[in-house]
Amino acid sequence: MLIKRDDGFIHPNSSEITSQAVYRDRRRLIQLMAGGAAGAALATWASRDALAQVTRPNKLAALAGAKSAVPGAVTMDKVTDYKDASSYNNFYEFGTDKADPAKNAHTLKTTPWVVEVDGLVKKPAKYQLEDLIKLSAQEERIYRLRCVEGWSMVIPWVGYSLSHLIQKVEPLGNAKYVEFISQADPKTMPFVGSRVLDWPYVEALRMDEAMNPLTLLTFGMYGEVLPNQNGAPVRLVVPWKYGFKSGKSLVRIRFTDREPKTAWNKAAANEYGFYSNVNPDVDHPRWSQATERRIGEDGLFAKKRKTLMFNGYEAQVGQLYAGMDLKKNF
Ligand SMILES: Nc1nc2c(c(=O)[nH]1)N[C@H]1C(S)=C(S)[C@@H](COP(=O)(O)O)O[C@H]1N2
Ligand SMILES: [Mo]
Numbered sequence: 001m002l003i004k005r006d007d008g009f010i011h012p013n014s015s016e017i018t019s020q021a022v023y024r025d026r027r028r029l030i031q032l033m034a035g036g037a038a039g040a041a042l043a044t045w046a047s048r049d050a051l052a053q054v055t056r057p058n059k060l061a062a063l064a065g066a067k068s069a070v071p072g073a074v075t076m077d078k079v080t081d082y083k084d085a086s087s088y089n090n091f092y093e094f095g096t097d098k099a100d101p102a103k104n105a106h107t108l109k110t111t112p113w114v115v116e117v118d119g120l121v122k123k124p125a126k127y128q129l130e131d132l133i134k135l136s137a138q139e140e141r142i143y144r145l146r147c148v149e150g151w152s153m154v155i156p157w158v159g160y161s162l163s164h165l166i167q168k169v170e171p172l173g174n175a176k177y178v179e180f181i182s183q184a185d186p187k188t189m190p191f192v193g194s195r196v197l198d199w200p201y202v203e204a205l206r207m208d209e210a211m212n213p214l215t216l217l218t219f220g221m222y223g224e225v226l227p228n229q230n231g232a233p234v235r236l237v238v239p240w241k242y243g244f245k246s247g248k249s250l251v252r253i254r255f256t257d258r259e260p261k262t263a264w265n266k267a268a269a270n271e272y273g274f275y276s277n278v279n280p281d282v283d284h285p286r287w288s289q290a291t292e293r294r295i296g297e298d299g300l301f302a303k304k305r306k307t308l309m310f311n312g313y314e315a316q317v318g319q320l321y322a323g324m325d326l327k328k329n330f
Contacts, residue, residue: 060227063220065138065158070213072239072316073141077294080153082222084296089229090147091248092197093182093189100191101229107188108249110233119179119255122170129233133219136164140223141216143239145246146278146311152292157237158220161213171207171255178210179203179260180236181252197263203247204260204274205238206320214239214316240310240317242276273330277321278311282330 067073091101094108113129127135138158146152166178184200186192192199209215216237219225226232231248238245244264254260264272271285280290291304310317321329 060224062223063133063138063158063225064223065140065220068139068141070139070141070161072214072313073139073143075142075144075154075312077142077144077154079142079156080294080296085153085155085221086227086230088151088153088295090149090243091229091231092194093184093192093199093201093249094229095191096196102227104190105228107190108183108228108232109185109188110228110249113233113251115234115250116252117165117169117254118252120172120175120257121255122172123168125169132165132217132234135168136160138219143214143216143237144311145237145239145243146292146307148242148244148272148276148284148289150287150289150292151295152305152311153295155221156223157216157218158223159216159218159237162215162217162236163211163213165217165253166211169255174257175255176207177256177258177260178205178207179252179254179256180205180247180250181254182247183249183251196267198266199263200251201247201263202260203236203245203262205245207255208320209238209317212317212320214313240278240313242278244272245276275321275326275329277326277330278307279309279326279330280307281309282327 087102088098089101090098091105094101094104111129115127115129115132116124117127118124137160139160140156140158142154142156144152144154180203182201183189184192205215216239218231218235218237219233221227221230226235231246231250234250235248236246236250259274262272262274264276265274278289283289289307292307293302293304308314
Protein backbone atom coordinates (compact mmCIF):
# COMPACT_ATOMS: atom_id res chain seq x y z
CA MET A 1 0.00 0.00 0.00
CA LEU A 2 1.26 3.46 -0.82
CA ILE A 3 0.78 6.28 1.65
CA LYS A 4 0.36 9.64 -0.05
CA ARG A 5 1.65 12.57 1.98
CA ASP A 6 0.42 16.18 1.76
CA ASP A 7 3.51 17.19 -0.19
CA GLY A 8 2.72 14.59 -2.83
CA PHE A 9 5.60 12.31 -1.82
CA ILE A 10 4.49 8.72 -2.22
CA HIS A 11 5.80 6.69 0.67
CA PRO A 12 5.63 2.92 0.44
CA ASN A 13 4.60 1.09 3.61
CA SER A 14 7.17 -1.02 5.38
CA SER A 15 6.33 -4.37 3.80
CA GLU A 16 6.77 -2.83 0.38
CA ILE A 17 10.12 -1.40 1.44
CA THR A 18 11.18 -4.92 2.39
CA SER A 19 10.06 -6.42 -0.86
CA GLN A 20 11.76 -3.60 -2.74
CA ALA A 21 14.99 -4.35 -0.96
CA VAL A 22 14.61 -8.03 -1.80
CA TYR A 23 13.93 -7.09 -5.39
CA ARG A 24 16.99 -4.90 -5.56
CA ASP A 25 19.13 -7.69 -4.11
CA ARG A 26 17.72 -10.12 -6.63
CA ARG A 27 18.32 -7.66 -9.41
CA ARG A 28 21.90 -7.20 -8.26
CA LEU A 29 22.36 -10.95 -8.23
CA ILE A 30 21.02 -11.16 -11.78
CA GLN A 31 23.37 -8.37 -12.83
CA LEU A 32 26.25 -10.20 -11.18
CA MET A 33 25.29 -13.39 -12.97
CA ALA A 34 25.13 -11.55 -16.26
CA GLY A 35 28.70 -10.42 -15.55
CA GLY A 36 29.69 -13.98 -14.70
CA ALA A 37 30.42 -12.97 -11.14
CA ALA A 38 27.67 -14.83 -9.27
CA GLY A 39 29.76 -17.95 -8.88
CA ALA A 40 32.58 -15.74 -7.75
CA ALA A 41 30.49 -14.11 -5.05
CA LEU A 42 29.33 -17.50 -3.83
CA ALA A 43 32.85 -18.89 -3.90
CA THR A 44 33.84 -15.95 -1.76
CA TRP A 45 31.19 -16.67 0.84
CA ALA A 46 32.13 -20.32 0.87
CA SER A 47 35.80 -19.59 1.39
CA ARG A 48 34.84 -17.11 4.11
CA ASP A 49 33.26 -20.01 5.99
CA ALA A 50 36.36 -22.08 5.46
CA LEU A 51 38.39 -19.16 6.75
CA ALA A 52 36.46 -19.03 10.00
CA GLN A 53 37.68 -22.53 10.79
CA VAL A 54 41.36 -21.66 10.56
CA THR A 55 42.86 -21.41 14.04
CA ARG A 56 44.43 -18.04 14.64
CA PRO A 57 46.78 -17.76 17.59
CA ASN A 58 47.56 -14.05 17.18
CA LYS A 59 44.44 -12.30 16.12
CA LEU A 60 45.09 -8.68 15.21
CA ALA A 61 42.80 -5.70 15.63
CA ALA A 62 39.66 -5.90 13.51
CA LEU A 63 39.47 -3.75 10.39
CA ALA A 64 36.31 -4.70 8.58
CA GLY A 65 35.19 -3.25 5.29
CA ALA A 66 31.98 -3.56 3.31
CA LYS A 67 32.27 -5.81 0.30
CA SER A 68 33.52 -3.69 -2.54
CA ALA A 69 31.48 -2.74 -5.56
CA VAL A 70 34.60 -2.13 -7.66
CA PRO A 71 34.52 -4.51 -10.65
CA GLY A 72 37.20 -7.13 -10.67
CA ALA A 73 37.35 -7.26 -6.91
CA VAL A 74 36.05 -10.82 -6.58
CA THR A 75 37.54 -13.80 -8.29
CA MET A 76 36.52 -17.41 -8.78
CA ASP A 77 39.60 -18.51 -6.87
CA LYS A 78 39.76 -19.98 -3.41
CA VAL A 79 41.09 -17.52 -0.87
CA THR A 80 44.61 -18.38 0.32
CA ASP A 81 44.83 -19.52 3.95
CA TYR A 82 45.77 -16.71 6.31
CA LYS A 83 48.62 -18.83 7.63
CA ASP A 84 50.18 -19.13 4.16
CA ALA A 85 49.59 -15.48 3.23
CA SER A 86 51.31 -14.29 6.40
CA SER A 87 54.24 -16.71 6.50
CA TYR A 88 55.48 -16.71 2.88
CA ASN A 89 56.45 -13.12 2.12
CA ASN A 90 58.83 -10.85 0.32
CA PHE A 91 59.86 -7.92 2.49
CA TYR A 92 63.58 -7.45 2.01
CA GLU A 93 63.89 -4.98 4.88
CA PHE A 94 63.51 -8.09 7.07
CA GLY A 95 65.58 -10.58 5.08
CA THR A 96 65.62 -12.20 1.66
CA ASP A 97 64.20 -15.61 2.62
CA LYS A 98 60.41 -16.04 2.29
CA ALA A 99 60.21 -17.08 5.94
CA ASP A 100 62.28 -14.12 7.22
CA PRO A 101 59.57 -11.40 7.34
CA ALA A 102 57.24 -13.48 9.56
CA LYS A 103 60.21 -14.25 11.82
CA ASN A 104 61.75 -10.76 11.96
CA ALA A 105 59.08 -8.13 11.34
CA HIS A 106 57.89 -8.04 14.95
CA THR A 107 60.51 -5.31 15.51
CA LEU A 108 58.70 -2.92 13.13
CA LYS A 109 57.12 -0.13 15.17
CA THR A 110 53.83 0.88 13.53
CA THR A 111 52.59 3.46 16.06
CA PRO A 112 52.78 6.38 15.73
CA TRP A 113 52.85 6.33 11.92
CA VAL A 114 52.79 9.32 9.60
CA VAL A 115 52.44 9.30 5.81
CA GLU A 116 53.65 12.39 4.01
CA VAL A 117 51.93 13.25 0.74
CA ASP A 118 53.83 15.88 -1.22
CA GLY A 119 55.44 16.91 -4.49
CA LEU A 120 53.32 18.34 -7.30
CA VAL A 121 50.06 18.80 -5.38
CA LYS A 122 48.06 21.81 -4.32
CA LYS A 123 47.44 20.45 -0.84
CA PRO A 124 50.47 18.57 0.53
CA ALA A 125 49.77 17.00 3.91
CA LYS A 126 51.20 14.79 6.63
CA TYR A 127 48.59 12.25 7.61
CA GLN A 128 48.56 10.47 10.93
CA LEU A 129 47.67 6.86 10.16
CA GLU A 130 44.34 7.17 12.00
CA ASP A 131 43.35 10.12 9.80
CA LEU A 132 44.46 8.35 6.65
CA ILE A 133 42.32 5.32 7.55
CA LYS A 134 39.30 7.58 8.07
CA LEU A 135 39.76 9.46 4.80
CA SER A 136 37.40 7.11 2.94
CA ALA A 137 35.20 4.08 3.64
CA GLN A 138 37.04 0.77 4.01
CA GLU A 139 36.22 -1.90 1.47
CA GLU A 140 37.10 -5.56 1.31
CA ARG A 141 38.46 -6.67 -2.05
CA ILE A 142 39.60 -10.12 -2.95
CA TYR A 143 42.54 -9.63 -5.27
CA ARG A 144 45.17 -11.96 -6.60
CA LEU A 145 48.75 -10.86 -6.12
CA ARG A 146 51.37 -12.50 -8.34
CA CYS A 147 55.04 -12.29 -7.52
CA VAL A 148 57.55 -11.92 -10.36
CA GLU A 149 59.23 -15.09 -9.05
CA GLY A 150 56.23 -17.19 -10.12
CA TRP A 151 53.98 -17.63 -7.10
CA SER A 152 50.63 -16.08 -6.34
CA MET A 153 48.09 -15.63 -3.54
CA VAL A 154 44.43 -14.62 -3.31
CA ILE A 155 43.83 -12.28 -0.40
CA PRO A 156 40.81 -10.38 0.98
CA TRP A 157 42.45 -6.99 1.36
CA VAL A 158 40.87 -4.10 3.29
CA GLY A 159 41.37 -0.51 2.18
CA TYR A 160 40.08 2.03 -0.30
CA SER A 161 40.96 3.15 -3.81
CA LEU A 162 44.09 5.30 -3.75
CA SER A 163 42.19 7.73 -6.01
CA HIS A 164 40.29 9.01 -2.94
CA LEU A 165 43.54 10.22 -1.38
CA ILE A 166 44.82 11.58 -4.70
CA GLN A 167 41.68 13.67 -5.17
CA LYS A 168 42.06 15.04 -1.64
CA VAL A 169 45.54 16.47 -2.25
CA GLU A 170 44.67 17.93 -5.68
CA PRO A 171 47.57 17.06 -8.01
CA LEU A 172 48.88 19.86 -10.23
CA GLY A 173 48.53 19.62 -14.00
CA ASN A 174 52.18 18.61 -14.45
CA ALA A 175 52.00 15.68 -11.99
CA LYS A 176 52.50 12.61 -14.21
CA TYR A 177 53.77 9.94 -11.80
CA VAL A 178 53.24 8.91 -8.19
CA GLU A 179 56.15 7.58 -6.16
CA PHE A 180 55.65 5.29 -3.13
CA ILE A 181 58.40 5.32 -0.54
CA SER A 182 58.66 2.69 2.18
CA GLN A 183 59.99 3.10 5.68
CA ALA A 184 63.76 2.54 5.91
CA ASP A 185 64.67 2.46 9.58
CA PRO A 186 67.81 0.42 10.34
CA LYS A 187 66.86 0.31 14.04
CA THR A 188 63.61 -1.60 13.43
CA MET A 189 64.31 -3.16 10.02
CA PRO A 190 67.38 -5.39 10.37
CA PHE A 191 68.20 -5.73 6.64
CA VAL A 192 68.06 -2.03 5.79
CA GLY A 193 71.77 -1.46 5.39
CA SER A 194 72.29 -4.70 3.52
CA ARG A 195 73.31 -4.10 -0.07
CA VAL A 196 70.62 -6.12 -1.90
CA LEU A 197 68.66 -2.95 -2.64
CA ASP A 198 69.21 0.79 -2.54
CA TRP A 199 67.05 1.82 0.44
CA PRO A 200 64.43 3.11 0.92
CA TYR A 201 62.33 0.71 -1.15
CA VAL A 202 60.73 2.85 -3.85
CA GLU A 203 57.99 2.00 -6.30
CA ALA A 204 55.94 4.18 -8.64
CA LEU A 205 52.95 4.29 -10.96
CA ARG A 206 51.87 6.50 -13.82
CA MET A 207 49.12 8.87 -12.71
CA ASP A 208 46.35 7.05 -14.58
CA GLU A 209 47.46 3.73 -13.07
CA ALA A 210 47.42 5.28 -9.61
CA MET A 211 43.94 6.70 -10.26
CA ASN A 212 42.53 3.39 -11.50
CA PRO A 213 39.93 2.18 -8.95
CA LEU A 214 41.69 -1.20 -8.66
CA THR A 215 44.75 0.41 -7.04
CA LEU A 216 44.11 -0.14 -3.35
CA LEU A 217 45.59 1.78 -0.44
CA THR A 218 45.57 -1.13 1.96
CA PHE A 219 45.36 -1.17 5.76
CA GLY A 220 44.18 -4.70 6.45
CA MET A 221 43.57 -8.23 5.26
CA TYR A 222 41.18 -11.00 6.32
CA GLY A 223 39.17 -8.42 8.29
CA GLU A 224 42.12 -7.41 10.47
CA VAL A 225 44.88 -4.83 10.36
CA LEU A 226 47.89 -5.92 8.27
CA PRO A 227 50.41 -8.16 9.97
CA ASN A 228 53.83 -6.47 9.99
CA GLN A 229 55.27 -8.94 7.49
CA ASN A 230 52.55 -8.03 4.96
CA GLY A 231 53.38 -4.32 5.08
CA ALA A 232 51.78 -2.80 8.17
CA PRO A 233 50.38 -0.34 8.79
CA VAL A 234 49.73 0.78 5.22
CA ARG A 235 50.78 -0.61 1.83
CA LEU A 236 49.73 -0.55 -1.76
CA VAL A 237 48.10 -3.41 -3.67
CA VAL A 238 48.28 -3.11 -7.46
CA PRO A 239 46.71 -6.40 -8.52
CA TRP A 240 47.54 -6.34 -12.26
CA LYS A 241 51.27 -5.79 -11.73
CA TYR A 242 53.98 -8.02 -10.32
CA GLY A 243 53.95 -8.02 -6.52
CA PHE A 244 57.01 -5.84 -6.15
CA LYS A 245 55.04 -2.80 -7.43
CA SER A 246 52.94 -3.04 -4.22
CA GLY A 247 55.18 -1.19 -1.76
CA LYS A 248 54.88 -2.00 1.95
CA SER A 249 54.99 0.12 5.11
CA LEU A 250 54.66 3.38 3.18
CA VAL A 251 55.81 6.65 4.73
CA ARG A 252 55.71 8.97 1.74
CA ILE A 253 53.66 9.38 -1.44
CA ARG A 254 55.18 11.90 -3.83
CA PHE A 255 53.80 13.35 -7.08
CA THR A 256 56.30 14.11 -9.80
CA ASP A 257 56.63 15.01 -13.48
CA ARG A 258 59.39 12.45 -14.24
CA GLU A 259 59.30 8.69 -14.25
CA PRO A 260 60.78 7.81 -10.85
CA LYS A 261 63.73 5.45 -10.41
CA THR A 262 62.34 2.40 -8.65
CA ALA A 263 64.27 0.10 -6.30
CA TRP A 264 64.11 -3.03 -8.48
CA ASN A 265 64.77 -1.13 -11.69
CA LYS A 266 67.89 0.36 -10.10
CA ALA A 267 68.99 -3.10 -8.94
CA ALA A 268 68.53 -4.82 -12.34
CA ALA A 269 67.13 -2.68 -15.14
CA ASN A 270 67.11 -5.51 -17.71
CA GLU A 271 64.99 -7.70 -15.38
CA TYR A 272 62.54 -5.23 -13.83
CA GLY A 273 61.05 -2.51 -16.00
CA PHE A 274 58.96 0.43 -14.88
CA TYR A 275 55.62 -1.05 -15.96
CA SER A 276 56.00 -4.60 -14.65
CA ASN A 277 52.51 -5.61 -15.76
CA VAL A 278 51.82 -9.29 -15.25
CA ASN A 279 52.36 -10.61 -18.78
CA PRO A 280 52.68 -14.33 -19.56
CA ASP A 281 54.10 -13.45 -23.00
CA VAL A 282 57.11 -11.56 -21.71
CA ASP A 283 59.61 -13.84 -20.00
CA HIS A 284 61.83 -12.66 -17.21
CA PRO A 285 65.39 -12.91 -18.64
CA ARG A 286 66.08 -15.85 -16.31
CA TRP A 287 62.72 -17.70 -16.33
CA SER A 288 59.35 -18.01 -18.06
CA GLN A 289 56.34 -16.06 -16.79
CA ALA A 290 53.78 -18.33 -18.51
CA THR A 291 52.71 -20.18 -15.36
CA GLU A 292 52.52 -19.67 -11.62
CA ARG A 293 52.24 -21.66 -8.41
CA ARG A 294 49.42 -20.78 -6.02
CA ILE A 295 50.71 -20.67 -2.46
CA GLY A 296 48.99 -23.34 -0.35
CA GLU A 297 48.51 -25.57 -3.38
CA ASP A 298 52.09 -26.70 -3.75
CA GLY A 299 51.55 -30.38 -2.98
CA LEU A 300 53.18 -33.07 -5.05
CA PHE A 301 50.35 -33.20 -7.58
CA ALA A 302 49.39 -29.53 -7.64
CA LYS A 303 49.30 -28.23 -11.18
CA LYS A 304 50.91 -24.97 -12.09
CA ARG A 305 48.37 -22.43 -13.27
CA LYS A 306 48.56 -20.49 -16.49
CA THR A 307 49.37 -16.89 -15.73
CA LEU A 308 46.71 -14.52 -17.03
CA MET A 309 47.40 -11.30 -18.90
CA PHE A 310 47.34 -8.42 -16.40
CA ASN A 311 46.87 -11.13 -13.72
CA GLY A 312 43.26 -11.56 -14.88
CA TYR A 313 42.34 -7.86 -14.67
CA GLU A 314 42.60 -7.09 -18.40
CA ALA A 315 38.99 -5.93 -18.64
CA GLN A 316 39.64 -3.31 -15.97
CA VAL A 317 43.09 -2.05 -16.95
CA GLY A 318 43.89 -3.16 -20.51
CA GLN A 319 42.86 0.21 -21.96
CA LEU A 320 45.54 2.00 -19.91
CA TYR A 321 48.13 0.52 -22.28
CA ALA A 322 46.35 0.87 -25.61
CA GLY A 323 48.93 1.51 -28.32
CA MET A 324 51.90 0.71 -26.09
CA ASP A 325 54.42 -2.00 -26.99
CA LEU A 326 54.32 -4.07 -23.81
CA LYS A 327 57.38 -6.08 -24.85
CA LYS A 328 59.42 -2.88 -24.88
CA ASN A 329 57.63 -1.38 -21.90
CA PHE A 330 57.86 -4.53 -19.77
N1 LIG B 1 58.96 -2.20 1.23
C1 LIG B 1 58.88 -3.36 0.52
N2 LIG B 1 57.74 -3.60 -0.15
C2 LIG B 1 57.62 -4.76 -0.85
C3 LIG B 1 58.68 -5.69 -0.93
C4 LIG B 1 59.87 -5.38 -0.21
O1 LIG B 1 60.87 -6.14 -0.20
N3 LIG B 1 59.92 -4.21 0.51
N4 LIG B 1 58.54 -6.83 -1.68
C5 LIG B 1 57.58 -6.80 -2.76
C6 LIG B 1 57.37 -8.08 -3.40
S1 LIG B 1 58.63 -8.65 -4.38
C7 LIG B 1 56.18 -8.76 -3.32
S2 LIG B 1 55.91 -10.17 -4.22
C8 LIG B 1 55.10 -8.30 -2.40
C9 LIG B 1 54.73 -9.43 -1.46
O2 LIG B 1 53.64 -9.06 -0.67
P1 LIG B 1 53.06 -10.10 0.38
O3 LIG B 1 54.15 -10.47 1.32
O4 LIG B 1 51.93 -9.41 1.06
O5 LIG B 1 52.60 -11.28 -0.42
O6 LIG B 1 55.50 -7.18 -1.63
C10 LIG B 1 56.24 -6.18 -2.33
N5 LIG B 1 56.44 -5.01 -1.51
MO1 LIG C 1 57.77 -10.33 -5.67
